[in-house]
Amino acid sequence: MKDLRAIEAIAFDLDGTLVDSAPDIRHALNAALEAAGLAHFDLDTVRAWIGDGPDALIAQALCRHEIDPDEAMHAQLRKTFDAYTLAAPLQSGGVFHGIAELVAGLARRLPMVVVTNKPTALARAVLRAAGLLPCLSGVHGADAADQRKPAPFLLLAAAQRLGVAPERLLMVGDAPPDLLAAQAAGCPAALVAWGYGGHAIAKALPPRAWRVETPQQLLLAALGSRGVRGVRSEATNH
Template sequence: MTLDLRLVRAVAFDLDGTLVDSAPDIQHALNEALKNEGLQYFDLDQVRGWIGDGPDMLIARALAHQGLNDAEDELRTRLRRWFDAATLAAPLAGGTVYPGIVDLVAGLHRLLPMVAVTNKPTPLARAVLDAAGVLPFLDGVHGADAPALRKPAPAMLLAASERLGVQPRQMLMVGDSEPDMRSAQAAGCPAMLVTWGYGHEKLGGWPDSQRVASPNTCCRRCARRAPAANRFATPRRPSCPLAEGPPSRSS
């Protein structure tokens, strides 16, 4: 199936693995929490494979990996508090914004309303987006502040489309993992799978027409149809600086 962007009037971005490579910061926050409770901690490659379902599931996987599937709720609560504190203290100290992302969101901001839709809780997500320099370009941040909201559930995408005043079929979901794509399907949103993140390898059957290999390509594809939905009276296309040369690394 070909991805049809003609109806798109807004864009929803995933955060971890889509806008930022936050795996080093997530590893740091998780290990700080585990160390504070005298538990085993983990290397970056291990933690990277656990990213995508929010901090509660991340902690559950870390506990399960050391035989603590039945850990008491009090321990899980303490670990989550340590994790949140470590994240807020250094939201993007070790991670980076993917090359070209700031150019992408700055360019599309001229044309389309954008939101972040993430399985991170909203306060943590806003802290990371602010540190990344992306927050000023967004019209909202929808985080999974309750388990029922987590992608692949459609609730956050439906709330985001309602907030922006568009139909779900008019909002493009851009993400790197199966929960992103399944959430889009459940909500009735078109979806674009980025291949620079963490989870796209698990979606080998996802159509090539719905994959995008760089922020530059994402910008170009969205910009081709954007004048019809321009938030300004006079249509303007995003500059997409990546189109004129190699990406500049943001940090």
């Protein structure tokens, strides 16, 4: 594990990094497809599509069905997807093993945010259901297509809000968009071994990136770091 003494804050990806939300994403997607009279997809298929946000997820499903949707159809599918997500954000999935301990252990030592391609409202609902929201200093979701990782927009916004330089903000994620966004923003990055997208990473990681095998490994490295900053939690940050 690399030296984290220069790290002043951590940005976590959400789906596949903090939470195993694939079963709930599959449920919401299939509910939307069923309402449109389309066939369902299995969990393994949906899990492989996760990472670019719901609009890209829906586009993947329609492509597999060989459908070129109009704007109204896509909007209706997205509306149904959002409704099912908000109604049961983490009913079948859950927090990955060791994540609750990681977040609790870091809460008084380093400010943490979530940087995700899931829209902010959906991300906050999942984090609230996971019990992680009160420990966070912010949730930065992709509420427009051009904000999505691998674009650096969300990471730079998070760094600015936290008052830290990008090179002192560690991006922790499970897939190529996380590493590419970090590279574009000038942030160091850690690739987690337990997520959905690690199989898509070649052996050679980008510069300033490294692998994390377990949440405990990251916790131990971060607890030994210097330069800790204090910020208000999401529970009191309005």
